[in-house]
Amino acid sequence: MTETPLRSSRRSAGLGATTVLVTVVVLFSLVTELAWFIAVPIALVGAFASVALRRSRGAASLELAAAPSVVAVGALAGVAPATPIAALLGGGSALAILAWLAEDPTRAPGGLRRARPTILVAALAFAVAWGSALLLPPAAGAIGIAGALLVVALVLIAAVLGRPRLLQAPPGSTV
């Protein structure tokens, strides 16, 4: 028997998250060093290819729908100048991709609301890294990275402490 994964029928696609994704990625493309007539099509092709993959019926295409957007944003990041605005829009593009993933029309409505903890942790780490890179002198740029890692570590510790079961050892064998 060949396997044909069948998924739930789509609701109307999450247009809000798609609009945010397209807008942020296009803005990011405009601050890169590429000419706008090259950069903007890269951004648009990436975003709309993701939307098209999500609309197709295949399970694999639905699963990897974010790939074109990620590739487009990665390609634009490679040619973006090292400015605070470019960094802000680059990180914002990555967060927009996460928000777009959460607005999956094949899932129960309200995905973005339920995905808040995941997106907020990623946004917090990015905010610390970006803020420290903006506010600290260039020579101390490593402090920004260290700050982001510190925030991630604190979040992980908080999560572990918030769930005592994660620290519980398995019950020992009785003799």
Added chain:
Amino acid sequence: MSEPPTERARLRWRARGYLLLGAGTALLFLAVAARDPIPVFVALPLLIAPVAAGLNAPSAAASASLSWSDRGSGPRVELTGSLRADPSADMEDWAVELVGPPPLPGARPLTVDWRPDRFRFTLSWTAPEPTILRVTAPTISWRDPTGLVDREVRGEHPDILIERYPPELLRLGAIRLERTVPLPGETHSHQLGASGEFFGIREAGPTDPPRRINWRASARAGRRLVNEFELERSADLLILLDVRPTPLGPVLDDRLLGIARAAALGIANACLREKLRVGYATFGEFVDSVPLSMGRIQQVRIHDAILTTRRAAVEGPSERCAVALRRMYPSTITTLLISSLVGESARELVPHLRRRGFPLVVLGPSPLSLVGGLALRDAEEEALAGRLGRLDRGLRLAETWLHAPVVDWTDFWSLGGLARMLRRPNVRRGP
């Protein structure tokens, strides 16, 4: 006293989780190689999100009970199910994936109706021909809202079996089959049923068909009475499937075998309902058989045997089938051979069985009903090719008719021809 350990299903990263991690790592390498900080800012959310999603997962595996059934009728199959968390839990982040059967013409996408404490799903499609199909239970998992990680939901998730065969088979039990042993010395069964010798009259039940009501007795008594018959244990049926490969190729062979299996299941069920003894055999390279018996256990035996019947890779000689069957079953048993009658060896089987004394009826699912047009450019040529195909098929069937009566099964949703054939005992033994 420590609490019992909770069963924990493994948390898995899904393909899109790996995608984000891979992309984030690649961007970090790009940043180092190009000495450019911007890819790091893009990589940071992509690398952190899968980890954060994993931490957001419930710590223990959830459990759910699934109840689903087939509510369709005829060719339409409609699977409807509902899922309830046990104990009750928020099910908004649960996902259902159904690994569907391969031929799904007219399939509508799986529709899901979410509720906070349960959800329902429906999947429907049209079965193109009679079929028996085991649909595996859907995979149910908790999935984080971004779809980066998931964890399996435990519980009782039974498979479902789709059975579709022609409606005539529901009334096939009224046939009177050939006797397996001669009349002198025949042993009568103590069981009562709808066919055989008249035994007596009893009060009608809600499931008794109108045909069995004794109207005169009912008029006299003022209430509905039905006739009862003493079943003849000697009325037996052997269903034989020819599962050898044919020149049609594996794809068409498998489809024809699927149709044959559905017909065999329907006929066996109908006869067993009427308390007849039924046997089931398949012939590929060798004979696999279920001995003659009756009752619900036999129904399960035949059911399991039919579900495991597959096309044979190697073709056995026809005489081997006749010889083996003669050792396993009495030769006077009414035998229903289900074979497409394509290929010389398939047609050879009929005279071999007749020579060994089996009263035979052949049910031949026609491959012409499955083969579409030949895609010829000229419609006239196409019609001519179709006509030649039908003539050739008719010729082959006529050759088989010399040995046993044949039902050419062209409309797969009707078996009226076979039912009529089985009700005419003088025809059943063939010319």
